[in-house]
Amino acid sequence: MEPMTFVLFGATGDLAKRKIYPALFNLFLDRKLPSSFSLIGLGRREWSDESFRANVEQSIREFSRRQSNDPSLMKQFVEAFRYHVLDIGRQEDYLDLKHLIEQCEEELHLPQNRLFYLSVGPEHFQPIAMNIQQSGLGSVNGWKRLVIEKPFGHDLQSARALNEKLSQAFTENEIFRIDHYLGKPMVQKLEALQQNNLVIQGIWNNRYIANVQITANETVGVEERAGYYDHVGALRDMFQNHMLQLLMMTAIQLPRESGFDEVRVKKKRVMKALEPLQKQNVTASVIRGQYTAGSMKGQPVAGYVDEPGIMAGTMNDTFIAAKLQIDDYYWRGVPFYIRTGKRLKEKSTRIVIEFKEQFISSPSEKHGRIEPNLLVIEMSPNESITLQLNSKDLSGEGEVKPVHIDIHPAGEELPEAYENLIRDALAGDSTFFAHWDEVELAWAWAQPILEAFEENLVPLRLYEAGTYGPPESDELLSQDGYHWWFDAKEQQTTEGEEKQYAYHKNINTVASLPTKSF
């Protein structure tokens, strides 16, 4: 990896503390940082280099998945960190920053490779990019990159305006838009699974797949983010970005060794083939929900409208479920069901691919109902990829039962999303970042829903906190003859609820792939 300078705007903030420093530290432990590396942290707080380093160390102790018993390693890690006071709005501060960066580059013999990471609120994205350009900070002999956090715009129009401004200072190839769902290890493994297995490629289409279900259920409520969340809702916070990115990553057809350009082209193709919704018809395929008071793990919790900081009479969505159709050769006729929401029964993030049922002329009395084959990519609470097949149970009555093949068994320690993303940004690999075309197409697709919500054309379905969301989200599937798949563990905790919809992970035989080679 090339030597470089990492310029971090928002170095005193929450994201830096929770995610960026721990990710950099883990990359350092794994020797995945460039051999010559300098980080300059920026903020308005009057910190010294020493207090900055102490804060970085503290955040690693608090939030890193790994610690080191060797204090010299931590010392070596933070040696690369410097702090500089900068007010984003003050042009003269950028000239001082330029001077500091040049000085560090000279001292450490670093080429002019500069990565600008914007870990600040979205209102600062544009002024920072402009000031980088105007101060000459972006005029380098090496390369420059801009890593930018979400949200990228508030709607189609504002996203376009922001992109236009950023494009004046950085080319598209220099912009790395973070969508942390793309950094999740299981999403990256899904891509590799499709790309490298002819057997998966062969069945990755409407001939074999009945439907696809993408779920991101959260147990948390609005937390301390009322000011932000009440203006965005589940649609902008999760659906337009993370959920549509998961849809793209599931639906792309990738040949072996596809580079980032190919991935982008294919993702764009998926978005272009997504059947558009009309504002007047959104209700037919989109469910909008909001939580009311309920109980989570036996403890009472407030309804959304009673959370601190939420506007009286708000109609904001804390839940959204939708049925989407991709009108292309591969996916025509396969519904993609997506749901995400807050204050739901379980934290579960997963993609379930349900395969078509076998054509059987009459059900066999002996074998009863045969479960469909499923491929389950679980990102939370565990990280696993499981294939559900049917096999004969010779230990019992010889009945056919689902068995599970762990393609990626849960339990293996994996890098966090931010580690993967920061490593890729350092290396200049933009495969798992959101390209502008995808972001624009995602906003364009979501725009009629945004408008329909704003004009209250879609009924707001209330659901009790601690449930699986409004029952209408189940109807979205049942009208097509399907149902949401749950992990058996979740279902078992629900007294009196039917278990027939659970995939029986952890109940029947769980087969692991042998580690020996054939």
Ligand SMILES: NC(=O)C1=CN([C@@H]2O[C@H](COP(=O)(O)OP(=O)(O)OC[C@H]3O[C@@H](n4cnc5c(N)ncnc54)[C@H](OP(=O)(O)O)[C@@H]3O)[C@@H](O)[C@H]2O)C=CC1
């Ligand atoms: N926190 C999280 O878990 C996540 C955050 N994000 C995104 O990351 C970004 C940062 O969020 P977060 O860290 O939570 O925000 P914080 O409010 O915790 O931090 C904001 C940072 O911006 C700096 N800042 C604010 N105004 C100025 C200014 N005028 N000049 C210079 N620096 C300024 C602050 O420094 P100082 O106060 O010293 O001036 C601080 O370091 C946002 O875009 C957010 O949407 C995305 C996913 C998760």
Ligand SMILES: O=C1O[C@H](COP(=O)(O)O)[C@@H](O)[C@H](O)[C@H]1O
């Ligand atoms: O981007 C966001 O994601 C989190 C959920 O992320 P996860 O990795 O825990 O699934 C969500 O809570 C937050 O509201 C949203 O801004």
